Amino acid sequence: MRREEQLSELKNNPKVDVLIIGGGVNGIGTFRDLALQGVTVLLAEKGDFASGASAGSSHMLHGGIRYLENGEFRLVREALRERNRMLKNAPHYVRPLPTTIPIFKWFSGMLNAPLKFVGMTSSPSERGAAVIKIGLTLYDFYTRGNRAMPTHDFVMKRGSLEKYPKLNPDIVCTATYFDAWMPTPERICIDMIRDAETANDNALAFNYLRASSGSGDSVTLTDELTGQDYRVQPKVVINAAGPWIDFVNQAMNEETKFIGGTKGSHLVLNHPDLFEATGGNEFFFENVDGRIVLIFPFINRVIVGTTDIRIDDPDEAVCTDDEIEYILSLIPKVFPTIDVNRSHIVYTFSGVRPLPSADNNRTGTISRDHSIRSVVAGNHLNFPVHSLIGGKWTTFRAFSEEVADVVLEDIGKTRQSDTKDTPIGGGKDYPMSEEDKQNWLKSVQQQTELSLDTLTTLFERYGTYAADVGQYMSAENDIELQTMPDYTRREIQFIVKNEKVVRLEDFIQRRSLIAMLGLANSDTVREIGHIVGETLGWSDVQTQDSIERTLELLKHKHRVGNI
Ligand SMILES: Cc1cc2nc3c(=O)[nH]c(=O)nc-3n(C[C@H](O)[C@H](O)[C@H](O)COP(=O)(O)OP(=O)(O)OC[C@H]3O[C@@H](n4cnc5c(N)ncnc54)[C@H](O)[C@@H]3O)c2cc1C
Known part of the structure; x- marks a missing residue:
């Protein structure tokens, strides 16, 4: 059935069990999970699927070694487990990624890391070899029962420079460990939509359909192509609008301040020398300002990022001139003799992290874990609204499962299957x-x-x-x-x-x-x-x-x- 016909069906049949607002990875992951439980579920995305934060990521599926320092052990363990599941369930779109940390000091950060852990400091400091060793040992420990990739390895200065001759000779050593990357995160989302709609005739996902208002027992969805409105009557609403979550709640007369989004931008460079210098590895390190930097071979290009800047309106996220200068200035720290300038940029992209609202100046230390914030049926709305806050691409499946469980309870249904071992699309x-x-x-x-x-x-x-x-x-x-x-x-x-x-x-x-x-x-x-x-x-x-x-x-x- 064509899109217009499917939309006009909504006019005849406006009742749905669950309406999901937002077609990023969290909305789509939840859509798939609920579809597999036989639930009548409708997903409305105001733009194209996976065009928000889910397109703006660094394309990594990773445990997040840095989060260990913030004491987020649960998150790292879950992320590593989910990373390994994705390697198995979506092998067509998820690949192992050798990741190398260039290390310039032996002991720096020794005091800072434990102090951060007990909440006594949030200031950035360059990590020395000893702190990185502890982090990577924990990383390996968490995957010991389900080893999908090799354990970490330290290489001294001489060996590192033999392997990466263009690397900054000021290093004392390098550490290499494995994570995973996704060339086309957007296609993973499309595959999951297809899987969900194939499995369940009552699961339908629309792009270019905006949730524009809500009151009483209904939500109005506006077709962005024609301006036509459709009123649907859900039993439960999932607000999966990522960095737009508070805007969506506001449109439904619920004032919330759940999100404090930060913008991150990346450059895609056409630079064969830089590509070769990476030796097929991602180079990953923390800048002196505490921001994560990655230099990352991507097919035959190199991705470099990223920034972390507060932003109020996610629709305005673009990579600015200042960000370009900043990102370009990071490369010589690792590869000082390679000239990289604006002429090598072939594409830029930006996304807004849907982080939980926090009074924290150091955006890098705000938790990357996910949570559900629920507004019960009440004055304005006759149905509950569950907002999906934060999270990482890596952990979308586990988050979706958690959300689906809440919704199944709301509508009095029980789980029939889970997605832990469910292959995705062409996987x-x-x-x-x-x-x-x-x-x-x-x-x-x-x-x-x-x-x-x-x-x-x-x-x-x-x-x-x-x-x-x-x-x-x-x-x-x-x-x-x-x-x-x-x-x-x-x-x-x-x-x-x-x-x-x-x-x-x-x-x-x-x-x-x-x-x-x-x-x-x-x-x-x-x-x-x-x-x-x-x-x-x-x-x-x-x-x-x-x-x-x-x-x-x-x-x-x-x-x-x-x-
Ligand atoms: C710079 C950056 C780097 C990152 N790097 C990584 C990484 O390497 N690894 C990792 O695991 N995670 C990473 N993340 C985090 C990850 O990308 C996000 O946590 C995840 O994509 C959030 O998905 P989401 O579905 O919640 O939000 P989104 O993908 O933003 O989806 C929300 C959707 O809601 C839609 N929407 C908004 N308003 C409405 C409305 N009124 N009606 C209908 N639809 C609406 C939007 O158009 C959007 O598509 C990164 C994020 C950023 C920004």
């Missing part, structure tokens, strides 16, 4: 060994007659869901894009039809890596714009408007220079 039946992968590719080749090279590219993009994409591509004549020959018309058509693409930028920014890798030049956007427009039945004017809008967005919000 289902994923061939883990090289031999199994080759066998899988050959068997799909027999059904599709696509070349092994094409199928390998699709497999890299979609995991085992590549079989569906490939079958659609080979069902009729297909043609490569002129501006980007590793995409074909029918691949784009398939994704647009099956993955709720509503606007051109949804495909360019969130269903593919085209924008992130700095490949969205004017010609590419135009060519893809015409395919998306034809697939969605747009007029020439609509297609043209959409292309111009996307180019503007890339240029002004993401600093894409070549358009």
Whole structure:
């Protein structure tokens, strides 16, 4: 059924068990969990899915070694467990990440860390080798029963400089441990929506549908494309609007001050020397101001970040000139001889962390743990509203499970299954060994007659869901894009039809890596714009408007220079 038809069904049938406002990873994770319990659940996202904080992350699934120092042992343990689950459940989109900390002192931070733990100081200090050793030993200890990756390793100065010749020679040693990273967090979210809707006919997720007001027994949802309003009557509302949570509560006449968001920005650099200098490792360290810095090989680019700046309106989060200067100034601390400047930037992105509201000047020390704040049914609203505060990408599954349990109790249902071992999308039946992968590719080749090279590219993009994409591509004549020959018309058509693409930028920014890798030049956007427009039945004017809008967005919000 098309989006418009599904929306008009809402008019006939406005009653739902659960309304989830916000389609970031926490809203979508909860949507999937509830769908798997057979609950009637509707998700409304004001923009595209995973376009808020969930797109602005550092792309890491990690325990968060730094949180140990704040005494957040529960969070670190949970995050490590969830990281390992994601390596197993979404192997198509989650990869091990060797992470190296360059260390400049042996004993610095020895006093600071325990004082922080007992709450006597919050000032930053550079971590010495001894403190990092304690942290990494705990990290290994937490995963001892479920070792998915190697334990940590310290390498002395000489060995480190042999391995990373461009590394700052002022180091005393390096520590390397393993975490995980996600090339396409947005696609993980899309996979989970598809899994949920496939499992349950009464689970529906809409993008470009804003929760605009609420009173009595209903919430008004406004279609951002047409302005049309839809009133739904939920038994329970989950406010999963991340950094927008207080705005959503306010729109429903509930004044809350749950969130104190901080903006973080990243640069994507096209810099082969820097890429090579990392040796395939993430370099991770704490700047003198206490902010976390990461330099991170990303496909064939390098991501560098991040900042941590208070912001009131999440809609205004963009990477500013000052942030660019700040982030660029961090690189020479680790790789002093590599020249990196603005000309290497191919994309920038920013997100707002939905942190709990706190009177704390040192934003880095505010807890990254999650919590549920509930407003019971009362004066203005006849249903309870559960707001999902904080959290990390890494822990979304556990958080979603916790929220789903609260909601199941509200509506008097019991849990039928959990998601601990549930594969996500194209992670289902994923061939883990090289031999199994080759066998899988050959068997799909027999059904599709696509070349092994094409199928390998699709497999890299979609995991085992590549079989569906490939079958659609080979069902009729297909043609490569002129501006980007590793995409074909029918691949784009398939994704647009099956993955709720509503606007051109949804495909360019969130269903593919085209924008992130700095490949969205004017010609590419135009060519893809015409395919998306034809697939969605747009007029020439609509297609043209959409292309111009996307180019503007890339240029002004993401600093894409070549358009
Ligand atoms: C700079 C940065 C770096 C980070 N790095 C990491 C990392 O490396 N690893 C990690 O684990 N975590 C990381 N995080 C944290 C993680 O990204 C977030 O905690 C997580 O994505 C929050 O997801 P969410 O679903 O709660 O919020 P969001 O993803 O922001 O989703 C909320 C959604 O609600 C929608 N919405 C708002 N108002 C309305 C409305 N009225 N109606 C309908 N929809 C609405 C928004 O459009 C948005 O899509 C990082 C975060 C940031 C910002």
